[in-house]
Amino acid sequence: MANKEEKFVELVHRVKACKRCPRMTDSARVLGAGCGSLDAKVMFIGEAPGRLGADASELPFHGDKSGHNFESLLEQVGLSRYDAFVTNAVLCNPKDENGNNATPSSTEIANCAQFLKEQLELVDAPVVVTLGAVALRATALVTAHALTLKESVRKAHPWAGRQLIPAYHPGQRAMVHRSFANQLADYQFVAEAVRRGVGPGRRKLSAKQSRASQTVGAAARVLLEESGELSYFALHKLLFMAEVRHLEATSQRLTEGYFVRQKDGPYCVELHASRLAALIPGCFTRTVGRHLLVSLGQEDLLAKASLVGTLSEVGRRTLSEVAAKYGPLPAGKLKTAIYLTTPMRELLRKEKVLRMNLFNSAVLPAP
């Protein structure tokens, strides 16, 4: 019998070829390695990929305001994408006649229900969280239930051999009905359910602010201190290179960032352009042509890195060495050096064997 990964690849191929919904013809089919771990302990189901988010990034809940809120909520309860599988009730972005996001119709939700069923069975996560009323309705098409969002939110309901926890959609519109603070309490409830279901052997989930952003912010800051101004592209690549070298030297991750493979190489999810200012206080960005450039202000340079206490001595040294050796390289040469690292070579080999690209799949092991 085919293993989990082969079954998933076969499912992804069928989804990519699906033409059941006429208005989704030009939308990305957002199912792939970027959805997360096939052994996840929690599965999040949203409504549909957003036009500015997953339809563009092909990483569910990433790149738009909903994605930003979702990642923030996960972070604040100590959950990481390494713990989760993230998908949507419909796998393609529905657009209205003006090209804006639309709510998927009942027919479209029903069209995609078989794919949702297969994902639920394949991942088999003990905790399933629906984000919004549409996702909750879609789960009822897979295995019947009579839950409504208003009455069943933030409660664990036995469902199809799992716990089903209804939550609100993290988009701005839903915040009117459920404030960010309330949603944060919902995610704390989810993290606790995951922790209980996971057992003592697994990495402990922290109720504090996730270390992923802190460590990524601190590491990016060191790179900027050492290099002066860096392109956004180089910042991601240098951070990845430092991770690889640190991993090789110590068998441990340098940061807790989530790195995925994108068309132009590894990309750190926490380091999204819209979050730079929050992640690296005092950083400046400017655009030259098509390039986003990032640097630290003069005062910040003098203050010399208040955040770096988060990093070990070896981590700091690795970052300095990487900045000195790879920072001055032009983009093409930097990209080549990155593609020659062991994790990237292994991923490219895997793509060859599976005969598919693994865009948005995790490139590094979980910290």
Ligand code: SF4
């Ligand atoms: S939303 Fe689902 S059923 Fe509709 S075209 Fe996309 S993959 Fe197919």
